[in-house]
Amino acid sequence: xxxxxxxxxxxxxxxxxxxxxxxxxxxxxxxxxxxxxxxxxxxxxxxxxxxxxxxxxxxxxxxxxxxxxxxxxxxxxxxxxxxxxxxxxxxxxxxxxxxxxxxxxxxxxxxxxxxxxxxxxxxxxxxxxxxxxxxxxxxxx
Numbered sequence: 372x373x374x375x376x377x378x379x380x381x382x383x384x385x386x387x388x389x390x391x392x393x394x395x396x397x398x399x400x401x402x403x404x405x406x407x408x409x410x411x412x413x414x415x416x417x418x419x420x421x422x423x424x425x426x427x428x429x430x431x432x433x434x435x436x437x438x439x440x441x442x443x444x445x446x447x448x449x450x451x452x453x454x455x456x457x458x459x460x461x462x463x464x465x466x467x468x469x470x471x472x473x474x475x476x477x478x479x480x481x482x483x484x485x486x487x488x489x490x491x492x493x494x495x496x497x498x499x500x501x502x503x504x505x506x507x508x509x510x511x512x
Contacts, residue, residue: 382415386451399426400451401507403462406444414438417484418452419477419504426452427465427473430503433492439464439503450507460507470504 385393386400400415416428416438430436442448442462449457465473478485492500 383413391451392454396453402449403441404445406441420473426507459510461510462505465504473504
């Protein structure tokens, strides 16, 4: 399913229309800037963990995901989650040890979703997958 582009992109129009609340806060739409084009790009991702001023997402396509490469080049983003629209945020890729801890917590809370994600990623990568985790926080003032 991670390879079916139209399915993965289907929620974007709903978020852009202000209907992100339909996903109950479990998903976030991220607006980021294309590293080559400079154009706005959009991706909808599952929130694997949430804290007061942080959202964490996992890269379902591993380190080669275009949105991940774009955020590495320019970490400024805007987030749509629940009823919130276009909230400014900064992205950072978590160190492997922190990513592993976040994924372990996600696996405990959502074991079925974790089995699906991990299985799809391992299949996509032809073996044990590397799953980067990105944390979004409010920009520094």
